[in-house]
Amino acid sequence: MGVSTKRIVKNIEKLLKKHNQSHLFAFWGQLDESQRNNLLGQIQELDLAKIDGWVANFVKKPISTEISTELAPARSYGPAPADAEQKRKYVKAVKLGKELISAGKVAAMVVAGGQATRLGFDGPKGNFPVSPLKNKTLFQIFAESITAVSEKYQTACPWYIMTSPLNYTETTEIFRSNNYYGLNQSDVFIFQQGTMPNFGFDGKILLTDKADIACSPDGHGGSIKALYKSGAIDDMKKRGVEFLSYWQVDNPLVNIIDPLFIGLHALDEAEMSSKALIKAGPREKVGNFCMADGKVTVIEYSDFSDELAERQNPDGSLAFQLGSIAIHIISVSFVEKLNTGELSLPLHRAVKRIPHIDEAGGAVEPTEPNGVKLETFIFDAIPMASKSVILETRRSEEFAPTKNATGVDSVETTRQMMIARAAFWLESAGVTIPRKPDGSLDCVIEISPSFALEKDDVKAKLNKIPEIKSGDKVYLS
């Protein structure tokens, strides 16, 4: 170790002591040179002054978010226009949306940096096979949708994919080995979000081994900073992209590029807009759209009081009925604006099981939550927008997240919803679909994005649809 490195080590030791994190150096004497460099690099990345604040306000305090303001329900555009005037607006919005897509002003963006702990899948969630007949992965379904968009609108549609340092290499390798699913490599931009250290309940940063700090991705809200830092925003500006169509990697039903949604966002001069659905019940585990201080705001289900969740309108419907499904249009200029000056999305605290090493250096695999991860959420940017539009959509058309291995929001429910939507699209175009006496489907159908991106695309393909009989398995491409 040279003299200057020794000095750096001394300074860091002092700093760690000042911030109550001296244990990070506990095994220093046992590390070889490359491990020491590795650990030093990780510690130098930590903003210890900020971390003191996080420990005091989030790690040691068990409240995630304090809601101090009066909340009112948010208003939305309906899935269909409410009256003649709105009908004219929807027609205008679809026309504008299509023009913007054709002009190459809209790009696709998926956040795929999560750890998918609930699904328990080994590898990036985007590589999870989900389609009912062909077992296509989530990434493949999205890539085929983007190809179909490019063909439909005769334009390139670049795709920005957020990963984390924990799954970046694997994700890029998946794309490379699948030949970018037929997309131009230059139109696929894979970037990385930041990470946050993980803490024990006592505020001490955890180590995963003697030379590595335990850390996890900084939440989907990390995308705002990561888009900027990674050069993705510069790439968009070079291409003339003005709007990002944002979704989560676990929802294969998403209408990736929706002209109506894009058109309404642009017509209303919004900076960040959202799709919503009517919640299945007062405590469905989705964020709640509210108005707070005149701004559209999403409050997580865990921070929403029972009184608000269960409040009813005179007709018995839920007062706060709009749930967030993490589908947004975000203006590129808004991401830039958020990145000038000190960008600070609020932190949220999640109590988790975090594998780590103990004071003696022994591995601990906790069976109960033992620490805190901190994250930021993308929807916390919505109140920072000068204007924000909400478009209500139908669950059966656009939301089937694969969160769990079994049960609610699982692979099984996602597949069933993909099949049900395919059957509905065909029936809407006049195709007879075999059903059992109880009305449930008696066939399996998979519609490839190249066949139809939305319901209305089916009508032009009627001559390609075979007769579908009971028990048939039909793949339409």
Ligand code: UTP
């Ligand atoms: P989830 O909240 O479902 O988290 O993320 P997850 O990590 O995928 O799954 P669990 O909670 O460990 O089971 C919603 C979306 O946000 C992305 C995920 O990839 C998913 O598309 N995400 C989440 C990120 O991109 N980065 C993050 O730090 C967190």
